[in-house]
Amino acid sequence: xxxxxxxxxxxxxxxxxxxxxxxxxxxxxxxxxxxxxxxxxxxxxxxxxxxxxxxxxxxxxxxxxxxxxxxxxxxxxxxxxxxxxxxxxxxxxxxxxxxxxxxxxxxxxxxxxxxxxxxxxxxxxxxxxxxxxxxxxxxxxxxxxxxxxxxxxxxxxxxxxxxxxxxxxxxxxxxxxxxxxxxxxxxxxxxxxxxxxxxxxxxxxxxxxxxxxxxxxxxxxxxxxxxxxxxxxxxxxxxxxxxxxxxxxxxxxxxxxxxxxxx
Numbered sequence: 643x644x645x646x647x648x649x650x651x652x653x654x655x656x657x658x659x660x661x662x663x664x665x666x667x668x669x670x671x672x673x674x675x676x677x678x679x680x681x682x683x684x685x686x687x688x689x690x691x692x693x694x695x696x697x698x699x700x701x702x703x704x705x706x707x708x709x710x711x712x713x714x715x716x717x718x719x720x721x722x723x724x725x726x727x728x729x730x731x732x733x734x735x736x737x738x739x740x741x742x743x744x745x746x747x748x749x750x751x752x753x754x755x756x757x758x759x760x761x762x763x764x765x766x767x768x769x770x771x772x773x774x775x776x777x778x779x780x781x782x783x784x785x786x787x788x789x790x791x792x793x794x795x796x797x798x799x800x801x802x803x804x805x806x807x808x809x810x811x812x813x814x815x816x817x818x819x820x821x822x823x824x825x826x827x828x829x830x831x832x833x834x835x836x837x838x839x840x841x842x843x844x845x846x847x848x849x850x851x852x853x854x855x856x857x858x859x860x861x862x863x864x865x866x867x868x869x870x871x872x873x874x875x876x877x878x879x880x881x882x883x884x885x886x887x888x889x890x891x892x893x894x895x896x897x898x899x900x901x902x903x904x905x
Contacts, residue, residue: 653708653709653712654712654716654726657709657712657713657716658716661716661717661720669713672713672717673717674714674717674718677710677713677714677717680710681710681714682784684703684706684707684709684710685707687703687706687707688700688703688704688706688707690703691703691704711726711729712726715729739763739767740759740760740763740764741756742759742763743756743759754800757800758800761777761797761800761801764780765777768780777797777798777800777801778794778797778798781793781794781797786857787842788842788846788856788857788860789855789856789857791842791843791846791856792846792849792850792855792856792857795846795847795850796850799850804851805847805851808848808851808852811844811847811848811851812848814844814847815841815844815845815847815848818837818840818841818843818844819841821837821840821841822834822837822838822840822841824837825837869900869904870897870900870901870904871897873896873897873899873900873903874893874896874897874900877896877899878893878896
């Protein structure tokens, strides 16, 4: 057995013992349902580790994420639904099936064609009767909204449903901005909500068209805002005054100071 195989077998054995009648009370109480938030949290901690650049942290967080897969698999094996090896075999089979340019005779011109082939194969796999599966179906409903919009737009674009030029994307964005203004002037709350949603979707489209992930971009900007706002808070605290004692221009000056320090 390979070293990787031995490591996986050890992890599976540890998990079996934790779930055994004489194992850990907490682990034995868990269900697929109760572990949902842990799975999401561990995935985000992996992302944090990637962004930090800390290799040892990434190694640890990937282990925590792998534990979630093993944990869920062990729970399912106990009532005969499936085993961990079914999970591993299933994803291996899928990778081979969806990469005919590697494991078959298909030739591709680049990554764009790889993605188109992937979508076509996936669509054929999920076909029900005479009706093919939708290109935009199967996107996890619990994805953050920005990420979900990004995925929907990417799939539609790969099918050929996309703008020809960035100017067209911006024209749509400006159109949505004007429609928000019109809804505000009408003072119609339902229209305002709908038009704001359209505007956000268009902003995601601009980001996607330029090759960026809106979820990552917004997270980056939130971090930047927090960092600069905390600088403003520090300056206010150092003054011995309260926020309300400063004018907006004075607070903006602290903000500009924070920007200069980052330059």
